[in-house]
Amino acid sequence: MMFEASRAKAVDKLNHFIENNLSAYSKLRNFDFGPDNRSNISCLSPYISHGIINELEVIDKSLKKFSFAKNEKFIQEVLWRVYWKGWLELRPNVWSDYLTELNNLRDQFKSNQNYLNAIEGKTDLECFNQWVNELKENNYLHNHTRMWFASIWIFTLGLPWQLGAEFFMKHLYDGDAASNTLGWRWVAGIQTQGKHYLASEWNIKKFTNNRFKNIKLNENASPKISEKSYTLVKKEFNNPRNIDEKNLLVFENNLSFEITDFKENKFEKIYIISNKNENRCIKLSEKLVKFKSLLIEDQKQRLKDRSINCEVIDISEIKNIENYYSLYPTVGENLDYLSSNNLKLNFLYRDLDQLAWQFCNKGFFNFKNYIPKIISTFN
Secondary structure: OOOOOOOOHHHHHHHHHHHHHHHHHOOOOOOOOOOOOOOOOOHHHHHHHHOOOHHHHHHHHHHHHHHHHHHHHHHHHHHHHHHHHHHHHHHHHHHHHHHHHHHHHHHOOOHHHHHHHHHOOOOOHHHHHHHHHHHHHOOOHHHHHHHHHHHHHHHOOOOOOOHHHHHHHOOOOOOHHHHHHHEEEEEEEEEEEEOOOOOOOOHHHHHOOOOOOOOOOOOOOOOOOOOOOOOOOOOOOOOOOOOOEEEEEEEOOOHHHOOOOOOOOOOOOOEEEEEEEEHHHOOHHHHHHHHHHHHHHHHHHHHHHOOOOOEEEEEEHHHHHOEEEOOOOOOOOOHHHHHHHHOEEEEEEOOOHHHHHOOOOOOOOHHHHHHHHHHHHHH
């Protein structure tokens, strides 16, 4: 299983899925047939999370193939990431608290054999060990498998969810602060207080076509408890009425400027920001760093092909640039760096986020009621 780091390959993958596999998505999406057979899912998330292709592009192509009614489940899954990002934007302290907790737990568990066995794939569970190796080798896991993995990590192996979330972020090509952190919180039972996700032997066997045996799990564990509660933060996601001809900063979540809402605006120069491990709290695997670097180089080449003045710079060099806007990087490591270094940026927000994030103050079941409205706005 490979993810080639280019927009051209991402569009090819999207088109192939729409034409050949979208029709059976709702029926087959929960099955993990193994890394060599992913035809039942799109595998587009590594590209969407980096902005190589965007959610509206994916949805638009799917609706040209099938009706909304037939596409509804697929469209909901595409917009989950938008929802998670919006939810976290309104409660950013969830992310900062997570990093604080993670830092404390690292010292406590750095020599813990149970933890070391887990990240090395040396537990007593064949399925879990295989998923660890698959994650490290392919930098991707099926969504259903991520739920099983997290549940086993928390409730069977008895490890802190924060360390599991870090392990995912180190390796996943599609890892982002919102989807990853909130997904692990949900499995643990603290995202929706008292409601956790427990993996079960029958469910794993059914949806892996009985590929694994001897799956002995703790299927009676109680949800984790958190005494923390988070109130909504009032934030405005407004763009300036007139966008001047300034420089533009582009982070790793918006690596296809030519399909952004600002593609028609004139900028003096586009700076593509590279944030490697030196300035990250969670250190990424070498393969993930390389994947991001290749995606950045692909964006640079596409801009140059359009005769757009551009340059790749390290995030530490932003302080040397004057007179600029920035495509909003969302809550996460990049925004943390900007805040911790008191870099005051004029952010530009995506039209989709400006609309959708106002519906992220509650749960996803509330959010999905607005999906038809969101889609109709852009179609």
